[in-house]
Amino acid sequence: MTRPFKPYPFEPRHYPAEVPPLVDGRDPVERPVAIVGGGPVGMTLALALARQGVRSVLIEADDSVCTGSRAICISRRSLEIFKRLGIVDGFLQKGLAWTGGRSFYRDAEVFRFAMHQDDEQSLPPMINIAQYQIEQLLLDEIERHAALIDVRWQTRVTAIEQRPEGGATLTLRSGTPADPSCADWQMDAAWVVACDGGRSTIRDLLGLKLAGTSYEGRYVIVDIELDSTRATERLAYFDPPSNPGSTVLVHKQPDNVWRIDYQLRDDEDPDAAVLPENVMPRVQSVLDSMGETGAWSPIWITIYKANALTLERYRHGCVLFAGDAAHLVPIFGVRGANSGIDDADNLGWKLGCVVNGIASPALLDSYSDERVYAAHENLGYGMKSTEFMAPPSFAFDLMRTAVLGLAERHAAVRPLINPRQTHAIAYRQSPLNLASNETDVFARGPAPGAVLPECRLLGLNGDGARVDIHLTDLLGPCFTALRFGRQPNPDNKASDDAWRQLQSTLAGNGVPFRLIRIGVADARDSSSTDANVDADAFDPTGRVHEMFDAQPGTVYLIRPDGHVLARWRDGMPAAVRQALNATLANLN
Structure with a gap:
């Protein structure tokens, strides 16, 4: 049977190799972050850093986005990450959403599964979209951040040396061997992130092995x-x-x-x-x-x-590993690209805080702790599916x-x-989880380490009218404090002043933070805001308060990657500040 092959219905853009101005064969500017590998993981990390104002250089061996059949499924968790990066619309427009599947044995259907999907969700549980389309959507956004993300196409790492005083020197080769201008040059970087896939050059240069x-x-x-x-x-x-x-x-x-x-x-x-x-x-x-x-x-x-392989640690000095360079997960359950995107999300906010000088480098050890734990969870599910x-x-x-x-x-x-499709991993034993005497008083709700669940709320548009929104619409690349059930009361002035002072102090210290006040409202009245004049969002049915086991004064502190950092039955600004100080500066 002869059938002519057709090309993919996609025309990638191709980019030349460009070397920055060199002094004695070296880039004279030390880069805050060098990301090796321009696939979905490296691109997502570059965008996560850019949202925090952190410059990075993205080093990619090819001259365009990928070709061929690679990752094809993007999970709800990854879509939530893209939503926080402001790029989810392109994925929803291009991808094909699906909620379940069927399994057959010989001629008979023997199993039908459905992933979680209800009216509270803002995003589908899964979309099908080819990796070259994923990369193109990410690249389009990267090119809108050209001032912060420098892409070096057709450039390969040939050597890496970590310096005793910190940082690393990369030896690079740009162009192709047939190009007479192809020559080695060097770049210094404070941090290097290996996102260069299952055959990672950085992993090999450091003599590391997957197990x-x-x-x-x-x-x-x-x-x-x-x-x-x-x-x-x-x-x-x-x-x-x-x-x-x-x-x-x-x-x-x-x-x-x-x-x-x-x-x-x-x-x-x-x-x-x-x-x-x-x-x-x-x-x-x-x-x-x-x-x-x-x-x-x-x-x-x-x-x-x-x-089903992983490194034992994802931080080695100033070099960090993410995606397939850190772990290889069986395709069954679509955890490969999705777990890598989750790596980038976790590392992005932590590395950004370190580069911006508001966190101790020890914070990056928690990246390794959490994502190695997640890798073992993913490998466990993936191995069961594979077997x-x-x-x-x-x-x-x-x-x-x-x-x-x-x-x-x-x-x-x-x-x-059951194919055990990918799902968000809760960091139950994370060193960042803040336990307190109040932890046990919660009968339900997301515990520290869990991913914030999605739910419907009412928000306010520019004219002050209420509109339907979702909780994830309120999250950004910052720490977020969700303060529940506040009612207007003159006696609350001192508390309000304390919250305003906290926001001012954190802003002055460069800590990205936002306070979201979730009030109660009469669902029958879609225009009046008299009952909660200073709330940012409203819970008209009380379902969100019930979901979080929240009462007036309850506070949930959310990390920039959407995981719960801490929660208090009666949260005060001083407790939030203490939790942030522990996270960013003192992890011992």
């Missing part, structure tokens, strides 16, 4: 062009008639691109398996079994092997066959088929 599990099973990944009206959902086929003994995953992407992943049997040669003459009939059989009769064309073929999708032994295969055979008639075993 964990590598699976023998291999998957062929095929992107095709197919015009179809089928709904967007995650489809999994176990031992399908179209591909006996294998597992097949199917995802619909924007622009009529479909991704099909199928498992190779143990007796198949991986090199032969990716030859078009062997791939095309298997793809056609998958489409036939799905009832897809439209014309299609191949775009891309590659092969994938699952790994079900591609059984590594006869025992696992026997267990999977039994589960799939029983699932059609016995609902109790169906959850074992």
